[in-house]
Amino acid sequence: MSNSIKIGRVKGIDIELNYNWIVIFLLITYMFANYYFPTYFKDWPQWVYWAEGAFIGIMLFVSVLLHELSHSLVSKHFGIAVNKISLFIFGGMAYIEKDADTPGKEFLIAIAGPLMSLFLSILFTVTSNVLALSGASEMISAPLAYIGQMNIVLAVFNLFPAMPLDGGRILTAAIWKIKKDRVYAAKIASASGTFFSYALMMLGVLNILSGNVLNGVWLIMIGVFIGQSSQASYQNSVFEKLFAGVLVRDIMTSPVITVDINTPASKLLKDFFFHYKHPFFPVQSGNEIVGIIMLKSLKAVREEDMDRITAAQLFQPLDGSFIITPDETAEDALRRLASNQLGRFLVMDEHGIAGILSKTDLIKYISIYNELHN
Incomplete structure (x- = not known):
């Protein structure tokens, strides 16, 4: 089960909200409703304190989102894909597919977020002051002033020269x-x-x-x-x-052990899972790979049905998230493995299955590389 919910899409970038963000939203709402606003504005109705606290929480969300969206749009301008933006309890993160290829691009991507936060700080502070001078209620001007302060804190904190903060990327x-x-x-x-x-x-x-x-x-x-x-x-x-210049075909495991779609569950367990100790196997029907079968699929099979139930009733149809091509880079494969539930890919080409790529294959390559270069 995912710990995030997709709440939108901007310029092809998915926006996700982690459920733990609710914790920081409720905490901010509570702190402002019970401490900050009652201390400085003693004559406001109680419901206003809570409404203003919730408003501050929502605007923190918007501010962090715009901060991360700035990084993302500059990245896309330089041709670097951004998979998603995730907002969570500690702030937000843009999942940029790869690092910039020049120091200049790295700097511009990094500085975009703090510049957006600085812009928002100026915008909300000026708006608050204009409203206050025009005689508007403090219920309107005061929250805007605090949002301005909140954004300058966000900009300054992110400029500390420490990874993974923006200042760390600028230092890099x-x-x-x-x-x-x-x-x-x-x-x-x-x-x-x-x-x-x-x-x-x-x-x-x-x-x-x-x-x-x-x-x-x-x-x-x-x-x-x-x-x-x-x-x-x-x-x-x-x-x-x-992994510079390394392709999936260079490090994948081949040939691949497959199971026939008509294989009984008892044979799957004894001759495949116990024998080879792999977490899953590709399922083959004729000359075509139709899906995969995992060990957990056998858990639901009763012992008396082990000879009757076959892979045809247990396999999971092919999912694009489990497939990679031989000519994709090892670097891209590593990134995709981070969100791959199997921890492995089926390597498929126009002829069918060409191999399996797992984290073990990547670790073995790193071990060999280190042995040769140390």
């Missing part, structure tokens, strides 16, 4: 430009991200010790997220270098 672009080595630049930016994550976690511990438990826990959670993401960003850069 700068070092890449000077050293002419993207992997080295990513390594430095990742180290900066790790240091920044430790600093946030230490600050979180200090907050907890001083009695500010909520802020402390939040800082520790953000620190852990940044630390993990900074390492992942560096690994992606390394993988891009490792």
Whole structure:
């Protein structure tokens, strides 16, 4: 079951909302309705506090979405595909298919988000001031002022020179430009991200010790997220270098063991799953691959039916997400594997099945590469 819901599509980019975003929305609504607005605006009705708190939560969502959409549109301008934008408890992320191929493009993609946040900050702050000077109610001008402040905080925080923040990508672009080595630049930016994550976690511990438990826990959670993401960003850069020029056909496993569509469940279990210990097998009808059969499909078969039920009744029809071609790059395959439930691809060409590509194949290639280059 997916932990996100698709809420829209902009310029061919899917927008997804992770269910955990509800936590931050409710928290922001509660904090503003019970603390911030009642402290500074004591004469507002209670329902207004809650309405304004919810408005702030929604506008945080809109601000983060526009921030990530800016990265995405600049990426697409440079011909780099963007699979989706996901909004979650720690903010948002644009799933950009690959890194930029020049420092200049890397910089422009990275700076687009903070520039959008800065623009939104100026827009909401100026609008709030104009409304206040024209005599509009504070119920209208005050929330807009806070949204302006919220966006400047978003811009400044993201400019910290630490991966995976935008500032980390800007740092990567700068070092890449000077050293002419993207992997080295990513390594430095990742180290900066790790240091920044430790600093946030230490600050979180200090907050907890001083009695500010909520802020402390939040800082520790953000620190852990940044630390993990900074390492992942560096690994992606390394993988891009490792798999440069490598095609799926170069590292796939071939030939492939298939099962006939009329194979009984008992034979599937004994002669295939127990014998080869693979998590699934392609199902063949004549000369055509019609689907796959997984071990979990046999769980529903009663013991007395094992000789009667065949693969024809158990297989899962082919799904495009499970298929890759021999001429696709290993780098693209690695990215697609991250969202592949099987952890493997059927490698298909015009003649049928050409091989299987799994995470194990990629790991073996990396091991051989390291052995040769170290």
